[in-house]
Amino acid sequence: MSPVSRSFLKALRDLRSYIFCVVARNREQFCRRRGRGARASSMAEQPTSRFAVGYALAPKKRHSFIQPSLVELARGRGIDLVPIDLDRPLAEQGPFDCILHKLYGEAWKAQLRQYTERNRGVVVLDPLEAIERLHNRISMLQVVSELRVPQEKETFGIPKQIVIYDQFALSEAGTLSALRFPLIAKPLVADGSAKSHKMALVYHRDGLLKQKPPVVLQEFVNHGGVIFKVYVVGDYVRCVKRKSLPDVSEEKLECLEGSVSFSQVSNLTATEDREERKYYETMHLGEAEMPPLSFITEIARGLRKAMKLHLFNFDMIRDTKVGNHYLVIDINYFPGYAKMPSYEAVLTDFFWDIVHQKSDDQLGSTAKNDGVSNDALESSTGNDGDGRNMGIHHLGAVKER
Ligand SMILES: O=P(O)(O)O[C@H]1[C@H](O)[C@@H](OP(=O)(O)O)[C@H](OP(=O)(O)O)[C@@H](OP(=O)(O)O)[C@H]1O
Numbered sequence: 001m002s003p004v005s006r007s008f009l010k011a012l013r014d015l016r017s018y019i020f021c022v023v024a025r026n027r028e029q030f031c032r033r034r035g036r037g038a039r040a041s042s043m044a045e046q047p048t049s050r051f052a053v054g055y056a057l058a059p060k061k062r063h064s065f066i067q068p069s070l071v072e073l074a075r076g077r078g079i080d081l082v083p084i085d086l087d088r089p090l091a092e093q094g095p096f097d098c099i100l101h102k103l104y105g106e107a108w109k110a111q112l113r114q115y116t117e118r119n120r121g122v123v124v125l126d127p128l129e130a131i132e133r134l135h136n137r138i139s140m141l142q143v144v145s146e147l148r149v150p151q152e153k154e155t156f157g158i159p160k161q162i163v164i165y166d167q168f169a170l171s172e173a174g175t176l177s178a179l180r181f182p183l184i185a186k187p188l189v190a191d192g193s194a195k196s197h198k199m200a201l202v203y204h205r206d207g208l209l210k211q212k213p214p215v216v217l218q219e220f221v222n223h224g225g226v227i228f229k230v231y232v233v234g235d236y237v238r239c240v241k242r243k244s245l246p247d248v249s250e251e252k253l254e255c256l257e258g259s260v261s262f263s264q265v266s267n268l269t270a271t272e273d274r275e276e277r278k279y280y281e282t283m284h285l286g287e288a289e290m291p292p293l294s295f296i297t298e299i300a301r302g303l304r305k306a307m308k309l310h311l312f313n314f315d316m317i318r319d320t321k322v323g324n325h326y327l328v329i330d331i332n333y334f335p336g337y338a339k340m341p342s343y344e345a346v347l348t349d350f351f352w353d354i355v356h357q358k359s360d361d362q363l364g365s366t367a368k369n370d371g372v373s374n375d376a377l378e379s380s381t382g383n384d385g386d387g388r389n390m391g392i393h394h395l396g397a398v399k400e401r
């Protein structure tokens, strides 16, 4: 064999072994990804890597959210839910792949800021600045007004509202010219405190004098006593119906005086009033038509992107006068997910996506330092399936249309 043929053959052999290596490496990476926690992980596919999700929650939240069923399911998928000890500096705890938190107060915020500065790779659910927007009822709903989502048959918006900062303005005739009674008076601050949930239905002008600024005065919109709660967990969306405040008719408004305070809808709906009791008895919550899922999903997706939040819910009512017009009245960070059906599976899938996205980023040359981006999560698939008719949707599915 001539030297030329020999070197040609050698080059061919080298090329073959190079291709073999590349194929083997890709296959190994593929198997590793699947094996580490494919969604339907079997006994044979036990996760080989473990991830730590630290959680910093108030006792009530910890109690409702950290159920053994969630902890177990997550553990089986390689995710350990680890309590963060609030009596010890955060800096001394961990390591965590991800921190889940819902705590108010400057001390926690300072600790979290310092921790994330020193541990750039840790995903924080969610960033403090993004959550803070929801602690003020004006900035909370402003994001809804600014959403640019295609609206066809169904439309959405927010109720007309103004904010009052001083007592004097409450008695000023001009202040309220833009609003129609009845109104609902809500504390401007929505920080989870008992005070921030204390509201009043204001039927007439004299009822305003009892309100304590800073207060948001919002038009009360008749909505048939049904509220739609839309839970968002990353790219997963689920809508449920709940009992809300009863409608206030024109005739009833004439007879009602001043205002009535409440701090939980259940206080007002568990009524002694015979007429109102009848209202709830004949309301048939189960029969109330759900808003179209694609519509809700578009709003959820828009809000998630605009707010840069992964864990929240929003409350929507349907204006009975218009029929297909919806109003967003409230957005909550990290709501009571345990009340959402199959919350364990939904949250476990979400954590899985988060930690694997992060770990894949770190494996690759393009490791991100700023947590999981919205775009990265856009590609995650969430749970599949039959839930769609029950008010379940995945934002990923919207993207495919
Ligand atoms: O308003 P809705 O949609 O009903 O959701 C509420 C609010 O999100 C509460 O948060 P906030 O008080 O900040 O408004 C939250 O309390 P926590 O944050 O104390 O958990 C409740 O969680 P659960 O108590 O877990 O149900 C949750 O059910």
Ligand SMILES: Nc1ncnc2c1ncn2[C@@H]1O[C@H](COP(=O)(O)OP(=O)(O)O)[C@@H](O)[C@H]1O
Binding pocket: 159, 184, 186, 190, 196, 197, 198, 218, 219, 220, 221, 222, 223, 227, 243, 244, 245, 265, 315, 317, 329, 330
């Ligand atoms: N503009 C509105 N029109 C009609 N009902 C409303 C309106 N705003 C709030 N509500 C009723 O009052 C309840 C509490 O209001 P919300 O803003 O959600 O307070 P919180 O932040 O304390 O949960 C809602 O669940 C709904 O039943």
